Amino acid sequence: MNEQEKRRRSDRPVKKKKSGTLTAPKKLKLLFTVVDRKKAEFFSDLIGQFKVNLQILLPGEGTAKTETLRLLGLDDAARAVIVSVIRDDLAQSIFETLEEKFDTVRGGKGIAWSVPLSGAVGVAIYQFLSDYREGQIEPARKNERGTNV
């Protein structure tokens, strides 16, 4: 590299680094949420706030144990099963939110569990399921000293 070339390169404006870090692909999980059918939409919306792009809502029924209650029609067995594809890194927040709502919402008792997903075919499908948007960079996390990690 001659002197002229070196000077030309040093005169170039230095590009500022973007404040963020590129991250590895997110693992996915399948979340099953069983709730009263009347509350299905509420819980579906709640889960939808956590970057969830695919949810399937299935009408189901609880398995009432007491035959008498069933005969009298006193058991409201109508349930909804919400199947959602969630990101592993958001699972903890989703579970905490669901647990809080199960305890506090009137008639919102339910159960939720997750099953790990081992594969998905197609890059576009994966990007859709994990809500990965082109060019999106995760905000940098800072440690105690305030420097990026």
Next chain:
Amino acid sequence: MTFSHECIVCIVNTGFSDAVMDAAREFGARGGTVIHGRGTASREAERFFGISITPDKELVLILVPHDLTDQILHALYRAVGLKTPGQGIAFSLPVDQVVGLSTLTFDGDGTGKPTDGSLPEPTEKD
């Protein structure tokens, strides 16, 4: 890797979900959820094996502690297996996280407690 709970999925002919739950309860399952579905079987295979598959199916989801899974799967095989009128298949999925076990009303009595008078099983939260 072992998980604390497993999700048993049992697919049976319509009308056999009660038989599924009876068999599962015998070995400690507390409740389940039934979803209605429609099976798709190969017509050629049906003709070859000389059997007819009822297309209307019930899919029963049962969340159970890991140590009960094998016993319940065997019970389901005996009660509603492929060689029974229920023509059921059952398998289990690993569950890595679960919430709401202590609050869910499995039994329809509105209390969320077992109706047989026994104390609820302790959960991780307790």
